[in-house]
Amino acid sequence: GAIGWGGTFMLSREAAGFDALAVVNTGLQWRGPIFLLTSAVSSVAIPALSRHFQADNDKAIREMQQKVLLFNGGFAIITSVGMIALSPFILSLYGTGFSDGVLVFSLVVLSAVPQVLVGVYLQQLVAKGLMWQQLFLHLWLVVPLSIGFIVMIPRLHSKGFAIANLMA
Secondary structure: OHHHHHHHHHHHOOOOHHHHHHHHHHHHHHHHHHHHHHHHHHHHHHHHHHHHHHOOOHHHHHHHHHHHHHHHHHHHHHHHHHHHHOHHHHHHHHOHHHHHHHHHHHHHHHOHHHHHHHHHHHHHHHHHOOHHHHHHHOHHHHHHHHHHHHHHHHHHOHHHHHHHHHHO
């Protein structure tokens, strides 16, 4: 959260930063339903995974993980592609200034896909009770995201924000 806030703060300080920030925030807002549904599915799967881990049932763990990965990943991909396809229309609803932000909006929305896929694997750590390991693995997001914002926002502005978010 703090890194994302820092990135949006950096973007707001750029020339026309608040206009760029409006498009970025629109993309972040439209990713919300993707995260809402996939986190609901994942939260239901965690107790089942936990039981399978306690029973050392590797086959059931793999099957459960595959099902969640297929559902969450499929939903994230299909929904993201749909939002990207509709992005000119979606952005036009916000006003004429938003219409130039199709690429940024699309990259921000697309960044939900890898986050959802990684989340499926991180839920295994929650099911095992390995919260510290999950926290450590978040450094693989936080550090590249921070560096990406610092390097890319001054050069590419909102596109830099979106690219850093997708790459991290």
